[in-house]
Amino acid sequence: MRTAVLKFPGTTCEEDVVKALRLVKAEAEVVKFNSFDPDRYQGVVIPGGFSFGDYLRAGTIAANSEAMKGVREMADQGKLVLGICNGFQILVESGILKGALLPNLKLRFITKWTYVRVSRKDTPFTRGIKDVLLMPIAHAEGRYYLEDEEEARELAVFQYSNPSGLVVEEVNPNGSVQNVAGIANQAGNVIGLMPHPERASFSKLTPDGSTDGLEILRVFGK
Amino acid sequence: MMLTLSSKEMELVRSTLDREPNEAEWKVVDALWSEHCSYKSSKTFLRSLPTTGQGVIMSVEDWQDAGAVDVGDGWALVLKVESHNHPSAVDPYNGAATGVGGILRDIISKGARPIALLDMIRVGGLDAKGKWLLKNIIAGIASYGNSVGVPVVGGELSFDPTYTDNPLVDVACVGVVKASEIVPSVVRTPGLKLVLVGFTGLDGIGGASFASRKLSGMDEIGAVQIADPFAGKILIDATLEVRGKVEAMKDLGGGGLAVAVTEMANGLGARVQLERVPLRVKGMSPEEIIISETQERMLFAVKSENVQEVCRAFEDYNYPCEVIGEIVSEPRITFTYEGKVVVDLPSQLLLSPPLFVWPMNRKVRTEEVKEVSVREALSTILLHPDLGNKEWAYSQFDYEVGVSTLVKPGQADSAVIELPNGRQIAVKGDANQDLCEVDAYECGKAIVAEAFRNLASVGARGIAAVDHLQFGDPRKPEVYQDFVDSIRGISEAAKFFSVPIVGGKVSFHNEDKNGNPIKPTPLIVMAGLVEGKYLKPRVEEGWLVLLGITRNE
Amino acid sequence: MYAVELIIVNKDGVRDPEGETIKRFVIEEQYSGIIGEVKAGKYVRFLVEAKSKDEAESLVKRIAEEKRLFNPIVHKIIVRSERVEDGSP
């Protein structure tokens, strides 16, 4: 699948994502935010980083860009949209995904390997994949919030869990409602998540040699 | 006007010029002759360090911004260490963050892509002030490193009352570049255009001399610099995009344009039209423009035909890029403002400050060893915050970005990262203030050996190191003696292990508010290549084997 | 010219860890009973050319909404202004 990896000023993970996408044979390329043409791609990934320095609030300034209008178009057309970390924040800030991402309860940046339970398998990204994935988070503003907790649970695709997939409060790294680590839109073609699948795609970099991130990225190789 | 020049130095300037310099000229001389930029009290001894060796591509000899060594397949590893001690004492968050920004710019100045950062932090203790310092220092490093996407892969956290007023914030960076694509810091031919990127503001006016002075506790607002990691990220990305079109580059650090232009011209001359400098605030005086130390700026020497292309990359990010002058053959540094000459000084004068060797005197050390019970010794050691779990600190760093951190913080004595050519390097920074306080010479040797051992513990052999020498006021004979002794130690050990010292930095005037020097704190950052497979950080089971003789030390 | 302040705070009911932390560490030891709620937020100050206070404030409100300077799901905003001569607060 022709996939754009969108780079805003301040994006830091674009090359890492491309490297991982190549492993699943996706036709991926980095595209700068001011030269993004949504019609040329079937999929788009908004990688992690600190777009526009995350000034004011993570993702806000990028959410205002022309490029995000293009992403919205793709989302509306049912094309695949994946936002990782800052990408998730941008999707939420632009209103393409519902909710908000607030500062971690501990009020600091946290890097940590986390287990997440895959709670929705009705999305193109999660169809038929494992139940529990191991991926690292690295963020300061990842506390997912939605007033209606029931709705949050329905949207949730990934929830922080223990290694056997139990969603328990003790493993919630940032205080998100319902341990939400990632959500999708109703249709399932737009996903945002705080953990980094691209960092869980190379066995030499993971604590146990797993490559769970590839499970999510694989859809771009189709 | 606040100058750090001594009356003897001022006399020397007057007699060389055969006239009284104007105020702007004094400031330019002051910046270039500051300890920070000129190494006038240390150069004589730094020359004794082993700076060449197998694999060294660029070393101190070339007087470049950072050193480089061969890591195979045409790739070079670029290495540099620096501190931001005084700024961090007054504004730990911005002080530490701008330290990271500065060290990153040193690496990109060579055309290298920064791939890892290390931070070595020393504060007084865990009282209210120490906590405030530590919390903000770590947050500052995290904010900058994370924002620009360079993983902080290791470092040190150490506590000692000697740092209560004067914390040490050392940051080191490694980068990679094809050896054939290293960009020099100095020019060789006249005619090149000088291109400045980034806005110039009022920040940090007087910073180079600030670092070369003790902390007065007075209003140091002028020397406070605010970090702008977002601008730093743009600078890194755009600079690496254009590196092939640039003949020489330098970051703007201590002493601002005055120092960058003079050092880049390196004996040739330069003419700069100050009215062309893009300003952040209106109404800056020509002098202020010359010595402003605003962060996130770079100076490039570019062939006329490449200027447009270079600037386009920055304009893409809405980042200012302007031709401000050119390199000329007449060896004079000239700054003009709207046609009026502001500064006109011979390059040679600026580049040759008088060197000093200060008097030395060895401290009288008490040989007596205190008797302590095993119990007391053990509990003192085990309860010392130095041995505490550092996860609180390193979990604030994005050490996974770049998908190349193989051995991560907290897993082993050194970090291991993968290079673009598939080889692996290990890096580690080490200092030992307690030993240095007792015997600076032995300590110099010990820290090199410790760094070498730390690398060995993950299966790597040291290939290059940089040192950072942090002391009190060099005019104090005991301080200066320690300084000289530690260099002798470092030098001897580096030769013994065949690890060339490819760069470093000196920081004097680290003192508490009563004017007592900090414990001598030389620091070594060493990089090594992993031979074969890197060693697993932890094993599940097996024998514990202790090598070497245990002495009563 | 008007100096318009935009204050962005969490809605009531949304946790405000920063306010909570300030309250907990900063106050309770010494000032409990004196200091009640503590709420933290973001402050942005705009210098606006406008004919009236109203015009200045509604411009900033519009910008805040259009550019999503706040996220209506979690934040509420307070907008205030005062007339200034040279813009220094």
Next chain:
Amino acid sequence: MYAVELIIVNKDGVRDPEGETIKRFVIEEQYSGIIGEVKAGKYVRFLVEAKSKDEAESLVKRIAEEKRLFNPIVHKIIVRSERVEDGSP
């Protein structure tokens, strides 16, 4: 009861990259000429039991200093207050 606002911004003359970035990338295209300077900072609101406005404000000032809620080397603070009944802003 008094609602005391503590606003922490960079001192004049000290850079404010956050405000600059908001201005450059969010405001400028559409509103240049209308919006001048943009300055960003922190906002903390305390509910304080005090006998007078003065007492309330000086208490918050003292807390801000003692507890290092700002760094006097880089920041300046603005403290304001108003009398409130129930504390809702």
